[in-house]
Amino acid sequence: MNCDKYYPYTAMPLPYALNALDPHISEYTMYFHYEKHYKGYVDKLNTALKDCPLMQNIPLECLTKMDNADIRNSAGGVYNHELYFSSLTPGGCEPSKDLQGKIKECFGSREELEKKLIASGMGIVGSGWVWLAMTREKHMVILTTCNQETIDLDRLTPLLVIDIWEHAYYLDRQNRREEYLQNVMKCLNFNSIEL
Ligand code: MN3
16 A cells, blocks of 8 residues: 555555556556556645645545545545555466455355456446455455545455446446456455455
């Protein structure tokens, strides 16, 4: 996640090359997504915080809940995208034994988990995010948020997130969101999850 926890924020380095997720997600899409959309949110957040000295010492996680819409949306744009890029890895990876057990306990199987992630992504009207998260009771759940909203980070630990904004897939797949989601399933970074 963001190396600089406080203002001024700098962009997280992409953990893989721009073309590393090809053919599931093209270099062209990753270029615009990482270089333009994500870095744009980092800039917007710094601009929004520039004249708010009291907000500059508040951690990013808390900024995602602020009343000020400029700050909240920009902070969500930074936080959500950093988790999204970290949720993907070239070629995907197998969950650890412990994680496999947890997935079985909460969803029945990895196949069922993937089906539910895809169905949740298909269910979003407009732009948003699909989250795999852990409750305080150590139960894994799937949640969705709209626009740049983040899940309640006081009550839930985010494990993976999938970007359902059209910019995440439109260049590659136009309106075929399900095809995008199927391809994301092949890139999920289960190694990023700590139980
Ligand atoms: Mn995005």
